[in-house]
Amino acid sequence: MSHNTIHWFRKGLRLHDNPALIAALKDCRHIYPLFLLDPWFPKNTRIGINRWRFLIEALKDLDSSLKKLNSRLFVVRGSPTEVLPKLFKQWKITRLTFEVDTEPYSQSRDKEVMKLAKEYGVEVTPKISHTLYNIDRIIDENNGKTPMTYIRLQSVVKAMGHPKKPIPAPTNEDMRGVSTPLSDDHEEKFGIPTLEDLGLDTSSLGPHLFPGGEQEALRRLDEHMERTNWVCKFEKPKTSPNSLIPSTTVLSPYVRFGCLSARTFWWRLADVYRGKTHSDPPVSLHGQLLWREFFYTTAVGIPNFNKMEGNSACVQVDWDNNPEHLAAWREARTGFPFIDTIMTQLRQEGWIHHLARHAVACFLTRGDLWISWEEGQKVFEELLLDSDWSLNAGNWQWLSASTFFHQYFRVYSPIAFGKKTDKHGDYIKKYLPVLKKFPTEYIYEPWKAPRSVQERAGCIVGKDYPRPIVDHEVVHKKNILRMKAAYAKRSPEDKTINKGEKRKASPSIKEMFQKKAKR
DNA sequence: GTAAGGTTGTTGCC
DNA sequence: GGCAACAACCTTAC
Numbered sequence: 001m002s003h004n005t006i007h008w009f010r011k012g013l014r015l016h017d018n019p020a021l022i023a024a025l026k027d028c029r030h031i032y033p034l035f036l037l038d039p040w041f042p043k044n045t046r047i048g049i050n051r052w053r054f055l056i057e058a059l060k061d062l063d064s065s066l067k068k069l070n071s072r073l074f075v076v077r078g079s080p081t082e083v084l085p086k087l088f089k090q091w092k093i094t095r096l097t098f099e100v101d102t103e104p105y106s107q108s109r110d111k112e113v114m115k116l117a118k119e120y121g122v123e124v125t126p127k128i129s130h131t132l133y134n135i136d137r138i139i140d141e142n143n144g145k146t147p148m149t150y151i152r153l154q155s156v157v158k159a160m161g162h163p164k165k166p167i168p169a170p171t172n173e174d175m176r177g178v179s180t181p182l183s184d185d186h187e188e189k190f191g192i193p194t195l196e197d198l199g200l201d202t203s204s205l206g207p208h209l210f211p212g213g214e215q216e217a218l219r220r221l222d223e224h225m226e227r228t229n230w231v232c233k234f235e236k237p238k239t240s241p242n243s244l245i246p247s248t249t250v251l252s253p254y255v256r257f258g259c260l261s262a263r264t265f266w267w268r269l270a271d272v273y274r275g276k277t278h279s280d281p282p283v284s285l286h287g288q289l290l291w292r293e294f295f296y297t298t299a300v301g302i303p304n305f306n307k308m309e310g311n312s313a314c315v316q317v318d319w320d321n322n323p324e325h326l327a328a329w330r331e332a333r334t335g336f337p338f339i340d341t342i343m344t345q346l347r348q349e350g351w352i353h354h355l356a357r358h359a360v361a362c363f364l365t366r367g368d369l370w371i372s373w374e375e376g377q378k379v380f381e382e383l384l385l386d387s388d389w390s391l392n393a394g395n396w397q398w399l400s401a402s403t404f405f406h407q408y409f410r411v412y413s414p415i416a417f418g419k420k421t422d423k424h425g426d427y428i429k430k431y432l433p434v435l436k437k438f439p440t441e442y443i444y445e446p447w448k449a450p451r452s453v454q455e456r457a458g459c460i461v462g463k464d465y466p467r468p469i470v471d472h473e474v475v476h477k478k479n480i481l482r483m484k485a486a487y488a489k490r491s492p493e494d495k496t497i498n499k500g501e502k503r504k505a506s507p508s509i510k511e512m513f514q515k516k517a518k519r
Numbered sequence: 520g521t522a523a524g525g526t527t528g529t530t531g532c533c
Numbered sequence: 534g535g536c537a538a539c540a541a542c543c544t545t546a547c
Contacts, residue, residue: 237527406543410528
């Protein structure tokens with residue numbers, strides 16, 4: 001049978017290692033590569049302007065790659081459950097393919113869509129390619145329990161064998177006998193909108209440091225993989241949070257949108273490692289991909305993963321409600337130059353180093369301001385190009401010592417931490433020009449500078465740059481005691497998500513489909 | 520029940 | 534630059 005197929009792009013904005021797309025082209029007459037601008041996302045999540053730009057660029061790149069295969073991308077605005085049935089009818093669709101997405105909204109959306117597809121007699125083929133492994137299987141292989149430590153996850157996936165090898169992008173050979181019906185008004189009806197078309201305010205767009213798209217992703221991957229010595233020696237904790245040129249790969253935004261396949265990344269690293277001495281997980285680059293896998297797994301296994309309440313793995317903390325402090329943190333005016341610099345870089349450029357994320361996350365939550373990690377999660381969701389539902393929630397829980405990480409007495413100093421890798425404060429001077437003339441001695445704590453020094457630097461603390469909003473020395477000690485109290489309140493059954501019976505079986509979309517297909 | 524280990528803390532001393 | 538002390542959490546493995 002010759003199918004009319006929609007391949008629905010959501011994440012996975014790429015042609016390489018895209019098994020659902022390859023499946024779409026099999027026994028296919030007409031292929032419709034589709035992207036839906038689902039209003040649910042801007043309504044229920046935060047998408048900053050830099051993230052929008054990255055997405056639009058990724059779509060443009062996809063369209064240009066599809067053109068080379070004599071196809072095009074169809075961009076349609078509207079909710080999937082409304083748009084897809086119309087397209088099923090209009091295009092006489094018999095098959096729908098897409099990449100599995102484990103986020104809660106995606107899961108419920110896809111279940112609805114699969115129900116509709118059945119009504120319309122459309123066959124559905126979901127494929128796993130966003131993660132290294134089938135996340136449901138990781139939990140199954142761990143006796144139905146969510147792995148709560150990285151070491152546990154490592155031993156589970158080790159027993160599962162290597163991640164699958166990536167598959168190549170479709171070629172003109174794969175496209176033989178397959179066509180995309182295009183109308184003369186394709187651009188008007190299905191073209192990729194500009195940021196202006198979407199009614200977005202582009203005045204706060206930052207410098208264009210990380211253009212979106214698969215081609216850019218693969219180019220950057222090649223560039224980094226050529227640095228074999230650097231790749232083999234990579235140890236995450238030893239990279240610098242405040243170097244002027246990123247000390248890590250910054251491939252995360254590309255992996256987030258699926259412009260780069262995690263499996264492609266994994267196997268390219270394996271090629272570099274082969275026959276050489278190299279670092280290992282958790283600190284190696286392979287280790288970083290496994291951290292991603294870890295948080296994807298816990299996000300599936302732990303209900304209410306992006307919240308404190310109703311999240312049984314999460315320590316329940318009496319966080320303060322302090323809108324002034326929250327705004328100061330978000331808007332880079334805490335009075336701590338290291339913190340304000342990181343928040344400035346985040347807002348302008350959409351990326352900050354992992355350890356810089358640690359510093360500002362600790363500061364907002366258990367370190368200084370005692371504000372809920374959920375508030376920080378919202379800000380990162382908006383501003384980080386690589387912000388991802390599972391990873392964002394997981395890392396905020398980690399840093400706030402709410403879940404996974406429990407050594408709450410280890411507190412980052414907003415003054416000392418940055419000095420380790422940037423003694424002179426060059427990073428601060430780059431992003432906070434108001435402090436540019438401050439002598440090195442006071443760059444991390446300008447409020448300590450004598451008045452004459454402040455005057456010479458052309459920056460009076462309290463007037464041109466804020467005074468620190470808290471006394472770190474006092475407040476961090478107090479907060480350690482508050483954490484101690486929060487931990488003491490935990491009842492024994494709070495202490496582990498896996499106490500009691502196994503996680504009730506909730507079959508993945510792929511498994512549901514397989515079960516249906518067998519009938 | 521206990522010991523070991525946990526990506527990535529800070530300070531002060533040598 | 535290395536090391537101990539600081540205070541002491543959790544999960545896992547035995």
